[in-house]
Amino acid sequence: MTRTKPQVYTGTGSAVDNYQNPQKQLQTIVHGGRSHSKSNWGLFDKENKQHRTILSLLRTLQWVVKSEKWGEVPDIYRLSDFLKSDKSPINKPLNDMEPTELSKLISCLQSITTKKYK
Template sequence: MTATKSPYLFEGQGSAIDDYLKPKTDNPKQTTNNSKNWGLFDKKNKQHLTLLSQLRTLQWTVKSEKWGEVADLNRLSDFLKSDKSPVNKPLKEMEPKEVSKIIECFKSMVVKRYK
């Protein structure tokens, strides 16, 4: 049995549920499970670009001073490391068939979100 978190007053932006479920770290740029970012992608790979577009459609984005709003690769990394991911590997190490599974997973998430 896992220990539950104690409730607290949410004083931030966005969803209180997302904030509650998000693990707290001293460094917000650091990923939770491992220091290696599994969400790093190859900008020349069409499948990786398709996955990035799915992230933007789901609004998994963060503000960037240089580029405005960009896909949240840390959140993607945490997803790929989680039990919810159909393939538990870094994105750059996946075979094309495995990346297709991830893309289909995100397409399903988009359909469920905007249905």
């Protein structure tokens, strides 16, 4: 069991309401503080093995951004732009893809990796 240290709440309003309604914080995390008029097609499910494979390939391709908390993380905005482009084999948001479509995307990213490091 890990010990946690209590933290002092510094927000406005009720701390309980803030804890139970973290939409603003979540939106900041998801968008990285950026305002995007378009939806982000690169959002992924961390429980999906194919999605994790795609994130691994993004790291291999060095499609990463700096994160204060995690160091370097895969750039899901770059992935989103790629999925929306004509270069992508499947023009759909990552979470809407079927397993066969995800396989095509994985093959495409593996091919890009091969060409980059050949």
